[in-house]
Amino acid sequence: MKNSTKIADATPIDDISGLKLDTSRIYTLEEIYFYEAKNITKAALKYLSSMPSKKTAPFTFEWLLQLHYEMFGDVWEWAGKLRKTELSIGVKAYMVSTELKKLVDDLEFWEQNKSFDIIEIASRIYHRAVQIHPFLNGNGRWSRMLANIYLKQNGLQPTKWNENLLSKENIHRDKYINALKKADLGDYKELISLQGNLL
Numbered sequence: 001m002k003n004s005t006k007i008a009d010a011t012p013i014d015d016i017s018g019l020k021l022d023t024s025r026i027y028t029l030e031e032i033y034f035y036e037a038k039n040i041t042k043a044a045l046k047y048l049s050s051m052p053s054k055k056t057a058p059f060t061f062e063w064l065l066q067l068h069y070e071m072f073g074d075v076w077e078w079a080g081k082l083r084k085t086e087l088s089i090g091v092k093a094y095m096v097s098t099e100l101k102k103l104v105d106d107l108e109f110w111e112q113n114k115s116f117d118i119i120e121i122a123s124r125i126y127h128r129a130v131q132i133h134p135f136l137n138g139n140g141r142w143s144r145m146l147a148n149i150y151l152k153q154n155g156l157q158p159t160k161w162n163e164n165l166l167s168k169e170n171i172h173r174d175k176y177i178n179a180l181k182k183a184d185l186g187d188y189k190e191l192i193s194l195q196g197n198l199l
């Protein structure tokens with residue numbers, strides 16, 4: 001870990017190596033979130049301002065990585081790169097690319113066989129993507145963006161997730177985590193209802 005003293009905030013980000021901003025100065029966490037949000041807005045404009053074609057958003061393995069790069073590449077070196085280290089959430093690092101490719105194949109199967117309706121497919125994409133946790137950070141925002149692009153591409157409204165969904169102050173946090181845990185057990189009902197803009 002290097003440069004970790006450059007963040008002037010009590011809230012820890014354990015590793016800021018890979019920050020692409022001007023490393024000769026100190027950033028607060030709020031500033032970093034601001035630059036991340038600005039970067040993510042560019043991706044949202046590209047994919048969500050009108051219905052994205054299959055060419056623009058092909059849901060291939062390579063594009064899944066590209067999307068993460070488009071969301072975080074202005075700010076972080078690790079954007080769009082699969083993690084090589086273990087995290088407390090997510091599959092083992094050596095399984096990440098296999099699991100992501102499996103998700104791409106499953107998606108193709110669900111579409112061909114009309115296994116689920118669009119919103120359930122979006123929920124399954126989101127849950128599986130964040131469960132795999134392919135990147136060092138930004139997995140939640142990337143997975144929610146993926147699901148939203150899928151909804152938009154299929155003529156549905158993207159989910160308006162609450163800001164700072166996971167922050168302790170957010171009253172919906174428990175609901176959100178519990179919905180993900182139920183989805184781990186194969187029960188997607190709660191996640192689907194959260195994605196259906198009920199928040």
Ligand SMILES: Nc1ncnc2c1ncn2[C@@H]1O[C@H](COP(=O)(O)OP(=O)(O)OP(=O)(O)O)[C@@H](O)[C@H]1O
Nearest residue numbers: 089130136137138139140141142165166177180181
């Ligand atoms: N206890 C938990 N059980 C299940 N999933 C969790 C838990 N804690 C975190 N997560 C998942 O991990 C995501 C956070 O991962 P990460 O920090 O890589 O993403 P982020 O985009 O930076 O954060 P956020 O999703 O909070 O905006 C959460 O959105 C949630 O989906």
Ligand SMILES: [Mg+2]
Nearest residue numbers: 137138139140
């Ligand atoms: Mg995070």
